[in-house]
Amino acid sequence: MGAEALVGTLTQIDPARQRAVVEALRQHLPAHALLFRAEETRPYECDGLSAYRALPMVVALPETEAQVVAVLKTCHAMGVPVVPRGAGTGLSGGALPNSAGVLLGMAKFNRLLSIDPLSRIARVQPGVRNAAISEAAAPHGLYYAPDPSSQIACSIGGNIAENSGGVHCLKYGLTVNNVLRVRGYTMAGEPITFGSEALDAAGYDLLTLIIGSEGMLAVTVEATVRLVPRPQTAQVIMASFDTVETAGQAVAEVIAAGLIPAGLEMMDQPATRAVEEFVHAGYDLDAAAILLCESDGTPEEVAEEMTRMKAVLSQAGATQLRVSANEEERSRFWAGRKAAFPAVGRISPDYYCMDGTIPRKRLGEILRFIAEMEKKYDLRCPNVFHAGDGNLHPLILFDANEPDQLQRTEAFAAEVLEKCVALGGTITGEHGVGIEKINQMCTQFGAAELAVFRAVKRAFDPQELLNPGKNIPSLHRCAEYGQMHVRSAAVAFADIPRF
Amino acid sequence: MTTSSAVQLLREKICAASATHTSLRIRGGGSKDFYGGTLRGELLDTRTLEGIVDYEPTELVMTARAGTLLTEIESTLAANQQCLAFEPPYFSAQATLGGCVAAGLSGPRRAANGLYYGSIRDFLLGCRVLDGRGDELSFGGQVMKNVAGYDVARLMAGSLGTLGVLTEISLKVLPLPVATCTLQFSMAQAEAIQQLNRWAGLPLPITASVWFEERLTLRLEGAHAAVQSAVQRLGGSQMDALVAREFWQATRNHTADFFQSEASLWRLSVPAATPPLRCPSIASAGTAGHNAGQWIEWGGAQRWCYSDAPAAQLHALAQSVGGHAIRFRGPTQHRDAVVGALDPVLARVHRDLKQRFDPAGIFNPGRMFSDF
Ligand SMILES: Cc1cc2nc3c(=O)[nH]c(=O)nc-3n(C[C@H](O)[C@H](O)[C@H](O)COP(=O)(O)OP(=O)(O)OC[C@H]3O[C@@H](n4cnc5c(N)ncnc54)[C@H](O)[C@@H]3O)c2cc1C
Numbered sequence: 001m002g003a004e005a006l007v008g009t010l011t012q013i014d015p016a017r018q019r020a021v022v023e024a025l026r027q028h029l030p031a032h033a034l035l036f037r038a039e040e041t042r043p044y045e046c047d048g049l050s051a052y053r054a055l056p057m058v059v060a061l062p063e064t065e066a067q068v069v070a071v072l073k074t075c076h077a078m079g080v081p082v083v084p085r086g087a088g089t090g091l092s093g094g095a096l097p098n099s100a101g102v103l104l105g106m107a108k109f110n111r112l113l114s115i116d117p118l119s120r121i122a123r124v125q126p127g128v129r130n131a132a133i134s135e136a137a138a139p140h141g142l143y144y145a146p147d148p149s150s151q152i153a154c155s156i157g158g159n160i161a162e163n164s165g166g167v168h169c170l171k172y173g174l175t176v177n178n179v180l181r182v183r184g185y186t187m188a189g190e191p192i193t194f195g196s197e198a199l200d201a202a203g204y205d206l207l208t209l210i211i212g213s214e215g216m217l218a219v220t221v222e223a224t225v226r227l228v229p230r231p232q233t234a235q236v237i238m239a240s241f242d243t244v245e246t247a248g249q250a251v252a253e254v255i256a257a258g259l260i261p262a263g264l265e266m267m268d269q270p271a272t273r274a275v276e277e278f279v280h281a282g283y284d285l286d287a288a289a290i291l292l293c294e295s296d297g298t299p300e301e302v303a304e305e306m307t308r309m310k311a312v313l314s315q316a317g318a319t320q321l322r323v324s325a326n327e328e329e330r331s332r333f334w335a336g337r338k339a340a341f342p343a344v345g346r347i348s349p350d351y352y353c354m355d356g357t358i359p360r361k362r363l364g365e366i367l368r369f370i371a372e373m374e375k376k377y378d379l380r381c382p383n384v385f386h387a388g389d390g391n392l393h394p395l396i397l398f399d400a401n402e403p404d405q406l407q408r409t410e411a412f413a414a415e416v417l418e419k420c421v422a423l424g425g426t427i428t429g430e431h432g433v434g435i436e437k438i439n440q441m442c443t444q445f446g447a448a449e450l451a452v453f454r455a456v457k458r459a460f461d462p463q464e465l466l467n468p469g470k471n472i473p474s475l476h477r478c479a480e481y482g483q484m485h486v487r488s489a490a491v492a493f494a495d496i497p498r499f
Numbered sequence: 500m501t502t503s504s505a506v507q508l509l510r511e512k513i514c515a516a517s518a519t520h521t522s523l524r525i526r527g528g529g530s531k532d533f534y535g536g537t538l539r540g541e542l543l544d545t546r547t548l549e550g551i552v553d554y555e556p557t558e559l560v561m562t563a564r565a566g567t568l569l570t571e572i573e574s575t576l577a578a579n580q581q582c583l584a585f586e587p588p589y590f591s592a593q594a595t596l597g598g599c600v601a602a603g604l605s606g607p608r609r610a611a612n613g614l615y616y617g618s619i620r621d622f623l624l625g626c627r628v629l630d631g632r633g634d635e636l637s638f639g640g641q642v643m644k645n646v647a648g649y650d651v652a653r654l655m656a657g658s659l660g661t662l663g664v665l666t667e668i669s670l671k672v673l674p675l676p677v678a679t680c681t682l683q684f685s686m687a688q689a690e691a692i693q694q695l696n697r698w699a700g701l702p703l704p705i706t707a708s709v710w711f712e713e714r715l716t717l718r719l720e721g722a723h724a725a726v727q728s729a730v731q732r733l734g735g736s737q738m739d740a741l742v743a744r745e746f747w748q749a750t751r752n753h754t755a756d757f758f759q760s761e762a763s764l765w766r767l768s769v770p771a772a773t774p775p776l777r778c779p780s781i782a783s784a785g786t787a788g789h790n791a792g793q794w795i796e797w798g799g800a801q802r803w804c805y806s807d808a809p810a811a812q813l814h815a816l817a818q819s820v821g822g823h824a825i826r827f828r829g830p831t832q833h834r835d836a837v838v839g840a841l842d843p844v845l846a847r848v849h850r851d852l853k854q855r856f857d858p859a860g861i862f863n864p865g866r867m868f869s870d871f
Contacts, residue, residue, distance in 0.1 A: 116772075117700060118693070118696045118697065118700070118772050119696065119770055119771060119772040120696070120699060120700050140700065141700065141701070142700060162646065163646045163650070165644055169643075169644070170643070171613075171614050172613075172614075173616070173617065173621065174644065176621075176650065176653070177616070177617055177621050186844065190844045191844065192844050192845065192848075193842075193845075196768075196770075196821060196822065196823070197770040197821050197822075198768040198769050198770050198771075198800055198821065198822040198823070199609065199610060199618065199768060199771075199797060199800045199801070200603075200618065200657070200768050200823075201768075201823060202823040202825075202837075202838045202839060202841065203838050203841055203845060203849055204654055204657070204658055204662075204849055204852065205603070205620055205653060205654055205656060205657055205658075206654075206845070206848065208620060208650045208653035208654055208656075209649050209650060209651075209654060211650065212646045212649065212650050213649055217649075227700075228612070228613070229612070229699075229700055229701050229702040229703075230702070231702050232702050252557040253557075255556075255557045255558075255559060256556060256557045258580055258674035258675075258677070259674070260614055260673065260674065297702065297721075297722065297725055298702065298724065298725050298728050300722075300724030300725065300727070300728050301721070301722045301724045301725040301728075303724065304722050304723065304724045305722060357642045357643070357644050357645060358642065359555075359558050359560070359641060359642060360557065360558055361555065361557065361558060386644070388643075389642075389643040389644045390642050390643060390644070391643070391644045424640070424641055424642070425640070425642050426640050426642055426644075426645040426646075426647050427647050428645070428646050428647050429642070429643075429644035429645060429646065430644055430646055431646070432646055433646070433647055433648070437647070441647060441648065444647050444648075445637075445647070445648060446637075448630075448634045448636050449636050449637060449638065449648070449651075450648075452630075452636060452638075452651060452855065452856070453648045453649055453651070455851070455852070455855035456649045456651065456852065456855075457649075458851070459847075459848050459851035459852050459855070460848060471648065472648065
């Protein structure tokens with residue numbers, strides 16, 4: 001996506017600078033917490049978006065809050081960029097290192113500080129894995145609701161930075177709806193707290209800014225999350241459809257009937273076929289698309305809701321309905337969906353995951369558009385989809401070793417994201433902008449909004465040292481992208497009259 | 500007037516006011532004129548921005564202009580068996596959507612278990628806002644999930660017009676609960692707080708609670724089966740449906756007797772399980788007898804009391820348990836800015852944000868913060 005996209009990759013590490021920074025950090029961190037030889041820093045060169053890589057100048061792995069503060073203050077004083085990193089599962093290059101900067105790995109902050117079953121909150125360090133919170137809360141009949149498919153690996157610090165979602169977000173909300181308080185430090189090393197353990201805090205709701213801020217406003221060292229009662233029981237319907245359009249229409253019908261399923265997911269046939277081989281989830285491989293529609297609650301409630309859901313889905317043209325007979329089967333139906341990315345990873349050397357969001361009613365349109373793009377770029381693209389939220393995850397299959405496949409993939413993705421914006425949606429529903437979608441930010445927002453984002457950034461980090469170059473494009477960059485864009489559009493749609 | 504000309508007119512007023520450093524007092528229906536520091540500045544009426552722009556029930560999203568009456572929004576939703584889950588208080592039938600978002604106040608359902616949980620900011624998907632330069636900015640959108648850029652749309656909830664004039668708002672809406680039942684229990688305060696927190700940890704469809712004068716009132720909402728089984732499990736006495744409806748309306752809009760005093764009404768927002776707090780109460784022992792007590796909502800997380808103690812004392816009390824206090828309503832000589840002192844780093848961030856959105860400092864000065 002253009003040379004400028006590869007923040008840091010083109011910059012050589014400056015050995016003198018590196019020595020100076022290591023020297024300064026050694027005053028505060030033990031030797032084992034500082035990595036700078038290429039063989040040691042290599043594991044940190046990318047996050048889940050491996051198409052973008054850069055070796056960090058230094059990796060700092062602090063173990064105490066005092067060390068985090070020291071790293072920040074030292075880097076702040078020396079003008080060194082800092083890139084926070086959680087588990088590195090991000091899919092937009094948010095944790096892509098900076099060759100002139102320090103990668104601040106928060107993995108050692110992996111303690112669950114407390115669980116208060118009466119107040120239904122957990123206090124955790126940012127490196128705690130998402131799933132670990134629910135595991136620890138389980139004995140109290142509670143859990144942490146947002147469940148990204150990466151939940152066994154990703155950290156709560158990363159979830160906060162990305163405002164991550166999961167397959168149960170339609171009913172239970174995103175990270176922003178489930179985190180009460182975030183404590184951290186600004187780039188200058190000043191302590192700052194967002195939100196509170198009450199239901200609101202005094203002043204502007206800055207918690208909404210830090211959540212989804214992609215590690216650019218402050219470094220999180222502690223979070224208080226809300227725990228909710230685990231539903232007594234849950235059942236999921238697997239509904240088959242002849243066309244993806246009817247499946248999409250069925251989603252609208254479910255909502256129109258006043259139902260809010262605990263989860264409502266769609267997969268098209270290429271996706272179910274890839275998954276089935278990998279997980280044996282028991283999906284209907286003849287269906288053009290399947291929906292997974294879940295109900296949870298008390299046994300009576302689930303029975304009542306399942307009856308209504310089955311009626312609506314049949315009415316909407318489902319060719320087959322299968323209801324999970326037990327917890328084991330329910331888990332298997334979900335396991336297939338949750339393993340969709342790795343499954344696709346097995347049928348193709350590389351895949352590229354998009355994250356656009358659209359108003360649900362535009363589903364048919366966007367799927368037709370994606371099909372056109374598959375032809376145009378000669379690349380296959382199975383679809384998984386948080387249907388209830390209108391959040392698409394088309395997965396473009398490619399082989400990075402083939403000349404120009406990555407370029408074709410990126411152009412394909414860019415067109416789809418811009419189409420999402422044109423349909424009234426957005427370029428990213430839950431994976432973040434990072435470095436990956438920074439050009440599409442120019443499509444989504446005008447200069448005035450981008451200027452506000454920049455001002456927000458500067459209110460926390462006036463020197464723009466914390467995770468710089470991500471999320472918010474400069475106006476200069478947008479101007480360049482605009483030109484590039486007009487040129488390629490002129491080629492692609494040369495026959496369309498312009499007004 | 501068309502929307503674009505209404506926006507244009509507002510823009511001109513803003514630009515003129517910015518140029519002359521004239522304060523503007525942004526106002527919809529004036530239903531919350533009592534809230535925050537003394538009102539200052541020339542009136543800027545948002546009711547020219549009128550009407551629902553887009554509403555498709557199957558999208559669970561409604562977009563409307565800021566001056567649209569809340570009554571219109573809610574009756575349109577109700578006609579489609581949908582609702583604003585956070586039950587915003589009206590305080591008067593004139594309340595507009597813009598004022599509702601700017602005030603950031605949520606009603607009894609705010610601390611609901613499950614689907615209906617959340618405050619207005621949790622349901623705010625996007626908005627358009629005129630900043631102090633007269634630029635109309637658009638943040639968020641009409642989709643459920645959106646993480647492009649910082650979430651500036653949600654920042655507008657509760658910013659009380661200090662960052663700009665909201666012109667258009669998109670909200671997530673939800674189906675109306677099909678069944679409801681209100682239960683009452685006689686219970687002491689400490690026990691009620693404990694009990695509410697224990698219940699909130701169980702999969703029960705509790706969507707609202709009020710404890711007042713040794714009595715706990717609990718609302719259940721959801722699927723028929725869920726409400727029925729909860730009624731059986733919880734016991735208590737069932738309130739007549741119509742009476743219950745009025746009770747929750749009176750709670751939501753502060754028309755209940757408790758809220759009728761002229762004295763200073765304090766809102767304490769505290770962690771839900773905080774044991775009973777001793778509010779420094781009215782020295783002159785109550786206009787109405789009611790005022791001595793506390794009205795506790797949100798499973799313990801929102802506590803109302805009357806007090807004429809110095810503001811600092813109430814702020815300190817709430818802070819001592821990890822919350823904050825607001826003088827919500829009071830005699831005119833005691834109008835406080837909504838926000839008390841902030842720690843220095845937060846205060847600087849607030850000032851910087853304000854400076855960007857409203858460089859001339861014209862929007863609602865003194866209403867939310869005493870210093871801008
Ligand atoms: C197979 C797979 C499935 C996925 N499924 C989902 C899904 O269903 N839903 C979803 O939303 N996402 C999903 N993701 C994306 C990813 O898991 C999430 O974005 C996750 O929140 C990232 O967490 P992390 O700990 O790995 O963060 P990282 O990748 O390490 O970092 C992500 C961002 O967070 C910042 N950050 C990390 N820690 C801190 C901190 N302590 N303070 C400040 N900033 C910090 C980083 O700077 C970076 O910008 C998936 C990823 C994969 C690989």
